[in-house]
Amino acid sequence: MTNDESDSSTCPRCDGPAKLYAEDKGAKSRASEDRSITVCSNCGTDEALRAFRRERLALPDEWPVKELLTWPRVPRSA
Ligand SMILES: [Zn+2]
Structure with missing residues (x-):
């Protein structure tokens, strides 16, 4: 068993996977103050x-x- 809070599996901002x-x-x-809270990449975006x-x-x-x-979806150039 580990108790590593820094490796939380849930994003605190969207309740989705971190x-x-x-x-x-x-x-x-x-x-967050001092950008101290880590959120998922989707939330960062x-x-x-x-x-x-x-x-x-x-x-x-x-x-x-x-x-x-x-x-926004950007069309790919061929
Ligand atoms: Zn998130």
Whole structure:
């Protein structure tokens, strides 16, 4: 048995899996003070997109968030 809180398997922001793949380091939430809270990569993307769109970020008090933004689909060049 291990008791390693730093390796939590659930993202505190979206309640989803913290790691999308084995080596996934997640992201530091920009809504947390000093970026001290690690969230999943999807949440990192969501926060980056909301910041880009000048939307207000959900604070840790308001987590878990319901919807995550994703990058718009970009057509691949042939
Ligand atoms: Zn998340």
